[in-house]
Amino acid sequence: MRMMFQELPEYLFELKNKVVFFNGDYSPEMSDLKLQDLEIKQSRTDAINLLHFNQESQIHEMAVSVVVRSGCKAIINEIHFSIDHHSEHHSLTQILVENGAKLTHHQVIAPYQGKKNHKAHVEVFEQGQYQSVLLDMGGNDIRVEETIELKGPHANNQIDGLIRLKNQERSEHIIQVNHLAPETTSQQKYKTMVDNESRAHFTGKIYIAKVAQKSDSALMNKNLLLAKKSHVLSLPQLEIFADDVKCSHGSTTGQLNQEELFYLEARGIPKQQAQEMLLSGYSSEIINKITDADLLKILTPLSRTHL
Amino acid sequence: MLEIKNLHAKIDDKEILRGINLKVNAGEVHAIMGPNGSGKSTLSKILAGHPAYEKTEGEVLYQINGKYKSIDELEPSQRAKEGIFLGFQYPVEIPGVSNISFLMTAFNELCEAQGVETMKEEEFRKYLKPKLMSLDMNESFLERSVNEGFSGGEKKKNEILQMMVLNPRLSLLDETDSGLDVDALRIVAQGVNTLKSKRNATILVTHYQRLLNYIQPDFVHILYQGKIVKSGDKNLALEVEEKGYDWITKQ
Ligand SMILES: Nc1ncnc2c1ncn2[C@@H]1O[C@H](COP(=O)(O)OP(=O)(O)OP(=O)(O)O)[C@@H](O)[C@H]1O
Numbered sequence A: 001m002r003m004m005f006q007e008l009p010e011y012l013f014e015l016k017n018k019v020v021f022f023n024g025d026y027s028p029e030m031s032d033l034k035l036q037d038l039e040i041k042q043s044r045t046d047a048i049n050l051l052h053f054n055q056e057s058q059i060h061e062m063a064v065s066v067v068v069r070s071g072c073k074a075i076i077n078e079i080h081f082s083i084d085h086h087s088e089h090h091s092l093t094q095i096l097v098e099n100g101a102k103l104t105h106h107q108v109i110a111p112y113q114g115k116k117n118h119k120a121h122v123e124v125f126e127q128g129q130y131q132s133v134l135l136d137m138g139g140n141d142i143r144v145e146e147t148i149e150l151k152g153p154h155a156n157n158q159i160d161g162l163i164r165l166k167n168q169e170r171s172e173h174i175i176q177v178n179h180l181a182p183e184t185t186s187q188q189k190y191k192t193m194v195d196n197e198s199r200a201h202f203t204g205k206i207y208i209a210k211v212a213q214k215s216d217s218a219l220m221n222k223n224l225l226l227a228k229k230s231h232v233l234s235l236p237q238l239e240i241f242a243d244d245v246k247c248s249h250g251s252t253t254g255q256l257n258q259e260e261l262f263y264l265e266a267r268g269i270p271k272q273q274a275q276e277m278l279l280s281g282y283s284s285e286i287i288n289k290i291t292d293a294d295l296l297k298i299l300t301p302l303s304r305t306h307l
Numbered sequence B: 001m002l003e004i005k006n007l008h009a010k011i012d013d014k015e016i017l018r019g020i021n022l023k024v025n026a027g028e029v030h031a032i033m034g035p036n037g038s039g040k041s042t043l044s045k046i047l048a049g050h051p052a053y054e055k056t057e058g059e060v061l062y063q064i065n066g067k068y069k070s071i072d073e074l075e076p077s078q079r080a081k082e083g084i085f086l087g088f089q090y091p092v093e094i095p096g097v098s099n100i101s102f103l104m105t106a107f108n109e110l111c112e113a114q115g116v117e118t119m120k121e122e123e124f125r126k127y128l129k130p131k132l133m134s135l136d137m138n139e140s141f142l143e144r145s146v147n148e149g150f151s152g153g154e155k156k157k158n159e160i161l162q163m164m165v166l167n168p169r170l171s172l173l174d175e176t177d178s179g180l181d182v183d184a185l186r187i188v189a190q191g192v193n194t195l196k197s198k199r200n201a202t203i204l205v206t207h208y209q210r211l212l213n214y215i216q217p218d219f220v221h222i223l224y225q226g227k228i229v230k231s232g233d234k235n236l237a238l239e240v241e242e243k244g245y246d247w248i249t250k251q
């Protein structure tokens, strides 16, 4: 295991407060936090890092559970990483955000080799807040399924997602937000960039139960096609059983704006670089939502090519 | 510096320029006036290399290293590096790209092309400071996304700021005066005048004689239906102001 460990990207090991899962198992020798630390009983300002490494040509499964107790605040960075393209990894992250608690959850799928199937199941109780930023930097077979249940009055969910694919990469994101209590709110924004022959699928479902009166929900999916053979399938869906709610959803798919591109080029910036600038401008709206400086620092080298 | 010979151009099969001839020498200021839709912006964009317009006939020659060369094959960014600057009639908003990183990228690209040393951010900010001051622009404009949410006049000032940073040989200023208040007009004109020298030339597209009070043109051209139908000195602009275009276009 030690030898393999050497091959893992060093920048991830610079992170403090980490819980490491290696090929599907909790690895105490690489972690500096214990699994029990994922029950948050006291607010903490420094982030907890969950690192999922996969490095073997095998199928691995694992589940991790995070609880943020009443009134507590926490930041969790969850990073998925694999360097074996024959590997297959199934992960489940279960999250409870209790009354009045707040969890900021940054989820990163670093450029991923192999198959990844990730599920997040989140329950948010009265006045609880779940804020998530999800970055998918691409892989050959990625599927992320998130279910968020707003179970107490005034519970809130906010997700900002960014997906960037190239070559023949495939990625599917399914998000379901269930409003199950009155006056719950949620905002979901997913931005996608697909280049070459890559394909992204997005399904966003908002369910508002009959009891969830005065709930407010917005779902937006914006897609940029960067090549003729790139492809996006976007399916926003609403199921509303309460009659007094605010709910909006939308989906747009387009190409890089040619006038913006020409403007940069007319200032001497070569086309390729001008495109990169526009793309990083496009992603910055999502990346700027990341509140953890250490995470931003390790993302910087990756973001130049993958975000 | 620039020689346009019998230039015809179209967009989406619509012919817009129908035989333009124009010669601009270093040190000169040319004003181009003309009714709405006559092709002024089209001409400016073609010179800057906008890909939507297609040249169908004629030649655009530009002096590079002392020799006149066709610019047809040059990408927009290469033209910019050769000193052609287009001040946009409608500057484009670029969300998520900060003005400072945009200006610095453009500036350093140019430095590299000219083989001079690039600047780091701190040094570049110092370099910008007097330019911002001369345009009466607050430094906070550097942190905002390019042109996003700028007022009409602020966008035009930002164009002039870019011009000052890039110090072009040939400036094409497409209605840079439109939407400016009197003070801003004077400031912008000062900006243009400061850069004016024997080695560079300016083409001002304008609807208003008042700009020409601040920036003295050597020549005034009237563009109508894709052709220059009349050329003269600055008195032509005064005549247009007084009598409109009818007397020229009806000839
Ligand atoms: N993409 C396009 N498709 C069709 N027609 C176009 C297109 N772009 C420009 N034109 C037409 O070309 C003509 C010239 O436009 P241009 O913008 O060059 O005029 P202008 O002289 O700059 O006018 P103004 O004084 O209003 O700025 C106009 O009739 C315009 O409608």
Ligand SMILES: [Mg+2]
Pocket (backbone or CB within 6 Å): B040, B041, B042, B089, B174, B175
């Ligand atoms: Mg115009």
